[in-house]
Amino acid sequence: MTPTIATDRRANLFGSLWMIASMGAFAIEDAFVKAASATLPIGQILILFGFGGALVFAGVALVNREALFTADVVSRTMRLRVFFEVIGRLFYILAISLIPLSAATVILQATPLVVVAGAALVFGERVGWRRWAAIFLGLIGVLIIVQPGTDGFSTLSILAVIGMIGFAGRDLASRAAPASLGTAILGLYGFLSIVVAGALFSVWQAAPFVQPDVKTWLVLSGAVLTGVSAYSCLMKAMRTGEVSAVTPFRYTRLIFGVAFGVAFFGERLSASMLIGSSLIVVSGLFILWRGKQVKLAN
Secondary structure (H helix, E strand, O other), rough: OOOOHHHHHHHHHHHHHHHHHHHHHHHHHHHHHHHOOOOOOOOHHHHHHHHHHHHHHHHHHHHHOOOOOHHHHOOOOHHHHHHHHHHHHHHHHHHHHOOHHHHHHHHHHHHHHHHHHHHHOOOOOOOOHHHHHHHHHHHHHHHHHHOOOOOOOOHHHHHHHHHHHHHHHHHHHHHHOOOOOOOOHHHHHHHHHHHHHHHHHHHHOOOOOOOOOOHHHHHHHHHHHHHHHHHHHHHHHHOOOHHHHHHHHHHHHHHHHHHHHHHHOOOOOOOHHHHHHHHHEEEEEEEEHHHHHHHHHH
């Protein structure tokens, strides 16, 4: 084994571990948010969670001597990123507070499929018929989970779908974001977007402010810490090893999310959820594999 191959494998191993850690932390964050929603209005959760994360990333940026505001922060791409972040965060948190955590987590796994489709439509990336077929197969998986037109259909599940589309738009905008903006700055404005989402929803909901008790403060603090840790691990994962080797481990979030839903919230897995999630994961892994084959061919 040559030193270069050994180094690549080592980088891929550590990148994969960072990705697994990130997905586990995101799932824990979701569980904390769902627990907080039992006592606090959704808008208030978003505001407190967003401020907490923004303060952490602002502190990191200052330690790294990064300017908190530059002209690139208000670029068109960043404005789009904030818009999609607001949509994604608001509707996904609404989803995990109103429907089973496991169901919302499974639907979220379709995000990479939508990102690939969006990259083809927005950035003109070449996506062959095989990957388009896989995208449609994954979206069929989402339909099987949501079950429109059947007795098992819940309109609340649409919240998770809208949240997933919002996150896909955010990821596409992040790709086009100015290179001058580091992880801490992207994290800062990402969490400030959550504050905006909370403020807008609070105005619409007109819910009174609820003074959190000690237990709720601890839950919110846990959500902030795990959310920041998850975001940081994700950035570390994407910068360690090959993207094609690391990205498939995003689907471990499904395992964590389903496990937490069953263990802590007494949720049950239906046949439609198992079938739909299998289609989503298989489609996503095929798209990643096929993308790597196309690159090797070129």
